[in-house]
Amino acid sequence: MNFSHHRAVSESALEYGRGIAGGLIFSLPLIYTMEVWWAGFVLNPSRILLYVISTFGLLLLYNRFAGLRRDASMVEVAIDSVEEMGIGLILAALILWLTGQIDLQTEILEMTGKVVMEAMTVAIGVSVGSSQLGGDDGGDEGVSGHDEKEESKYVPQAAIALCGAILFAANIAPTEEVAIIAMESPPWKILLLALGSVLAAAAVLHYSGMYGAERHVAKDTLFLKVRGLLTTYAVALAGAAACLHFFGGFDGQPLGIALSMCVVAGVPATLGASAGRLLIQTSSPQ
Amino acid sequence: MKNRIRKPADETSGKNPLEWIVFAVSCLLLLATLGVLTVEAATWRGSPAKLTTKLGIPDIKDGILLLPVEVSNDGDRVAAEVQIEIVRRSGESEQRALFTVDFVPRHGIRRGRISFPAEEGQAGELRVVSAAFREP
Numbered sequence: 001m002n003f004s005h006h007r008a009v010s011e012s013a014l015e016y017g018r019g020i021a022g023g024l025i026f027s028l029p030l031i032y033t034m035e036v037w038w039a040g041f042v043l044n045p046s047r048i049l050l051y052v053i054s055t056f057g058l059l060l061l062y063n064r065f066a067g068l069r070r071d072a073s074m075v076e077v078a079i080d081s082v083e084e085m086g087i088g089l090i091l092a093a094l095i096l097w098l099t100g101q102i103d104l105q106t107e108i109l110e111m112t113g114k115v116v117m118e119a120m121t122v123a124i125g126v127s128v129g130s131s132q133l134g135g136d137d138g139g140d141e142g143v144s145g146h147d148e149k150e151e152s153k154y155v156p157q158a159a160i161a162l163c164g165a166i167l168f169a170a171n172i173a174p175t176e177e178v179a180i181i182a183m184e185s186p187p188w189k190i191l192l193l194a195l196g197s198v199l200a201a202a203a204v205l206h207y208s209g210m211y212g213a214e215r216h217v218a219k220d221t222l223f224l225k226v227r228g229l230l231t232t233y234a235v236a237l238a239g240a241a242a243c244l245h246f247f248g249g250f251d252g253q254p255l256g257i258a259l260s261m262c263v264v265a266g267v268p269a270t271l272g273a274s275a276g277r278l279l280i281q282t283s284s285p286q
Numbered sequence: 287m288k289n290r291i292r293k294p295a296d297e298t299s300g301k302n303p304l305e306w307i308v309f310a311v312s313c314l315l316l317l318a319t320l321g322v323l324t325v326e327a328a329t330w331r332g333s334p335a336k337l338t339t340k341l342g343i344p345d346i347k348d349g350i351l352l353l354p355v356e357v358s359n360d361g362d363r364v365a366a367e368v369q370i371e372i373v374r375r376s377g378e379s380e381q382r383a384l385f386t387v388d389f390v391p392r393h394g395i396r397r398g399r400i401s402f403p404a405e406e407g408q409a410g411e412l413r414v415v416s417a418a419f420r421e422p
Contacts, residue, residue, distance in 0.1 A: 009304045016308065041391030042364045042422055045326035052320065079309055086312020089319060110391045112322045 003076060015130050019084065022129005023091050026167060027121040031095050035174040039247050040113030048116055051246045052085075055120040059084055062127055062163045065156040066281050084130075088123030089115060117247075121170045124163065128280045157216060158231055161273040164280055165239030168272025173243035173265045179253065182260035190260045197263075197270040201232045204274040212278035233266075236273040240265035335365035337390065337417050341372070344409040351404035353412060356397045359390040365419035374402045376410030390419070 007015075030036055040048070059081035064074075093115045096102045102111045172178060182190070204210060205217045206225060218224040241262050244250055249265075250258045301309070342354030355372070359365050370385040381403070387396045404410075 003300050006300055007302060007305075009302050012302055012304045012308075016304075038389060041389065041394060042366075044332075045323055045330050049320070049323040049327050052323065082316060083305075083308050083312045086308065086315045089312075089315045107391065107394045108322065109326055110394045112319060112326075113391075116319060116323070 005072075016087070018133040019087055019126040019130035020091060022133055023088060023122040023126035026125030026128060027118070027171075029171045030121050030174070031092070031099075031118055033171075033174055035176065035247070036117050037096075037101050037114050039174060040115070040117040041110045043113070043117075043246075043248050045109075045113075047246065047248075048113055051120060052116060054242070054246070055123060056081055056085060058163055058166060059123060059127055061159040062124070062280075065159050066131065066163070081127075084126045085119070085123045087126050088119040088121075091122050091126075092116075092119035121167070124167055124170075128163075128167065132280060154218070154227075154231075157218075157228075157277070158235055160281055161232055161235045161277040162239055164272035164274075164276030165236045165269040166243060166272070167280070168276050169236075169240045169243045169265050169269035172268045173240065173249055174247040178244070178249060178261050178264050179257070181264045182257050185260065185264075187260075190263050193267055194263045197236065197267050198229065198233050200267075201236075201270050201274040202229055204271070204278075205229065205232065208275075210275060210278050212281055216278060216281060232273045232277075233270060236269035237262050237266045239273065240269040243269075330362050333362045335359050335363050335390070335392070335419060335421065336361040337365055337368065337370075337419065339370050339385075339414045339417060341412055341414065344412065346404050346407060346409065349403060349405045349407075351402045351409060353400050353402070354397065355385045355400060356395060357385070357387065357390050357417075358395045359392060362392050363421060364392055364394075365390045366422040368396075368417070368419040370414060371416040372400060372412065373415050374410050374412050376404070376406060376408060382415075 060077055063077045063080045063084075093102070093111075096114055096118060102114055106114075185193075205213060205228065206219055218228050244258075244261055244265055249261055253261065336359060338358050338360065340356045340358070342356065345352045351374070353372070355370065357368060357370060366389050368387045368390050372383050372385060374381045374383075383400045383402065385398060385400050387398065390396050
């Protein structure tokens, strides 16, 4: 099998260390959230299985578009994603054990559910951390990298925005507060939340001068600006809805409340799809 | 993992032993996880929570009776806000206590202890009189 790279063991160890740091940084709030522990044994096992498969797909997207060199094959991308999920499972199990949420007496089904529900976000954090917490990246820029023609590619940017949205929304979606806000807020406030989210995305992408916005945000014409903004919010809502579904947030809720919950969880998701999207892309010097 | 310090592909390209070990362990963990979840999903029938309460051997010390309690759930759904009511009869007196746990997971077990005052030094008759829970 041909690989596009070769590294010394010490270099690999450093990168795994960065990945572990990223996994902890990005997922720590989730690890300390009891609703996530509960989701591991409350949810239908089929949904947990689908959550694992979806996370793997998300890692493939992120690794394909935001980290690897153009000469990296899909096999290498898949191997990277498997490694990140493995590290995520080990980290999640270790922290759940240290915090007393699992032990040797815990039933295997309960333990698997708890570890998996935590590990998937840890795995995304590992992926982002290993690509973003390093110094010299050796010119490894992924397909969203330097080439001017490639930089503003619509689908890769939408994919990375989805990763950012889920990374941010996953920390909020499992909590009961989302349903409480959605149930207690009048419709005009929900509408204001949606409007505020879109305005925040516009500010971040077009007026903040945030690092990476020049390279990764298409804004040559008004059409491109509007398309980018609408896509960002649509992706954020989709990411928020996915997180709410996987953590059982929609279960038993009427359609109106479920939509309001999407808007509520969509606030952090929009920040993830805009600011987060710029932060989690390889930031090599211009 | 990505963002590696890479060299151009040539005859030296390839994973080092550490990378292969991490990949192998990750494969094993992921396959085991998928295996457990697949079996669980395939055998899941959605049957309601079915609670069984076992009372352990009571221990009396310094006029306090300590009773181990174990609640297991043989159903496919979780039981939430579980309340087990236990009655102790000793002579003419009757005492009641509630054993409460947040959740008993599907095919899971929760354990704890309840205490009764027992100055007379005997356990008396101990039995479960009710079990209530919510389906989340």
